[in-house]
Amino acid sequence: MGLGQALTCGLSDDAVRRRVRSRRWRQVYPRVFHASDHPWTDTSRTWAVVLWLGPRGVLSGPAAAFVHGLADRAPPVVGVTVPQRSRLRGRPGIVVRRRDLAPEDLGVRRGIRLTGVELTVLETALALPDGAAFLDRALQRHVPLPPLVAAYHRNLGARGWSRLRPLLVAAQDRTASRLERLFLQILRDAHLTGWVANLRIGSWEADVAFPEQRVAIELDGWAWHVEPGRFQGDRTKQNSLALTGWTVLRFTWADVTQRPDHVRAVVRRALALAA
Known part of the structure; x- marks a missing residue:
């Protein structure tokens, strides 16, 4: 209070x-x-920062993601953004960032002044160790790609912004060709053979398949979720393959780029079980 x-x-x-x-x-x-x-929860801790900050700035980064409903937990240290000329200093549990934001990057949720959804997603993706996975989830559930790209361009030059570019480039690759190339390299590095790329199976085409073991692999590129109907189509395809005796594995961009060892292990296990 x-x-x-x-x-x-x-x-x-x-x-x-x-x-x-x-x-x-x-x-x-x-x-x-x-x-x-009263219990000292993530919500009460965030509200305490909001009350301390008042009209002097906005909640930002992972703390704003928590209020927007993009994250389940508030971060241990709550970030706020204040105007460039502000002299406000941080406190224990609070980090202050000085930066002038465009009106399009400001918002209000549940009475709390905070960064808009798009900027919040970008800043949180930079702050989290699994930023790529967070960005992918946000694109699937909360924000379309075009306004996210617009927010990126509005804030060019911000600290750490260069690290976002490869993620957004990947998100705009609707063909998922880069993802497929990276996945096939994982198979080659693991000396796995017998696979076929873009194999036709009945009326469907698997991204990668091991015909002998009847293991099909589907790769969810960053932009698959922006196409209406693609989600349902992918599930229908997966069910059809499974009903004809195929084991279907799905891997995301985050899996392939951040957890290649996990991908290799899952593929090896599926092939071993099908042998």
Whole structure:
């Protein structure tokens, strides 16, 4: 609870101080308090930062992703963005970034001022160890690709921005040709043979298949989700192959680029079980 809220509820400054002295309330930040009989959750921790920040800036990065519903947990350190000329300094558990944002990159959710969805997705992808997987999930569930690319261009020159370019290039590769090349290289490095790329199986075409073992592999490129009907078509295809005795494996961009050892192990296991 902020001091202003407490005063609005009829408490005096003295009443607030008495609650702090008796440890019924804990002062988290200047003019921000937490009632000791309430759990200290990700939500309450985020709200404490919001109350401390007030109109001086916006919630950003993974903390904004949490409020937008893009992430299940708030980060241990909450990020906020303030105007370039602001002198606001961080506090324990708060990191302050100085940057002037375009109006299109600002938003409000549940009464909280924060970065817009597109900028939040981009900044969170940079901040997380599994940023590529996060970006892929966000594209599938929360944000179309064109406005995400527009937000990227609006913020060119921002810290770490160059690391986003390869991810967005991959996301725009609708043919998934690069993903297929990377996957086939994994097979070659593992000395796996007997595979055929783009094998026709009945009325369907598998991205990669091992005909002898009847193992088919489907690769979900970054842009598959932006095409209406593609999701349903892929599932229909997978079911049809399974009903004709094929084992179907699916790998994402994140699997192929970040977990090649896992991909190799799964393919080897499927081939061994089918032998």
